[in-house]
Amino acid sequence: QVQLMESGGGTVQPGGSLKLSCTDSRGTLDLYTIGWFRQAPGKEREGVACISGVDDSTVYADSARGRFTIFRDDANDTVYLEMNSLEFEDAAVYYCAVGPPVLDVICVASRFSRWGQGTQVTVSS
Numbered sequence: 001q002v003q004l005m006e007s008g009g010g011t012v013q014p015g016g017s018l019k020l021s022c023t024d025s026r027g028t029l030d031l032y033t034i035g036w037f038r039q040a041p042g043k044e045r046e047g048v049a050c051i052s053g054v055d056d057s058t059v060y061a062d063s064a065r066g067r068f069t070i071f072r073d074d075a076n077d078t079v080y081l082e083m084n085s086l087e088f089e090d091a092a093v094y095y096c097a098v099g100p101p102v103l104d105v106i107c108v109a110s111r112f113s114r115w116g117q118g119t120q121v122t123v124s125s
Helices: none
Strands: 004-007 010-012 018-024 033-039 046-051 058-060 068-073 078-083 092-099 119-123
Touching: 004 092, 018 033, 018 092, 018 119, 033 068, 033 078, 046 068, 046 078, 058 068, 078 092
Parallel strands: 010 119
Antiparallel strands: 004 018, 018 078, 033 046, 033 092, 046 058, 068 078, 092 119
16 A cells, blocks of 8 residues: 655766655645655665645755755645755665654654655766
């Protein structure tokens, strides 16, 4: 039973761009806090970018700030992670996750209760 689903991963060269999408087969995402996380082999899962379900305020990891953008498209019930200037270090499985609507978003995995299965991002020359 597909619920939260990520798409848009793939292989890009350094400096390239990808746009990841997160949708929920159970319904709309626009009232929830949504987070994008990533996990590389041998590393812990880390928060990349999160968006509040209350006011759409955003939080970014230092490694993502200025290169990645998280945003909602309510008309399509989709949350996107637009990634530019990709680096080798960005290669990982990227997950979206759903958490309760909060104002001051803390972009850590423990704050999110539903997870997708992930989409692979590979950066290779």
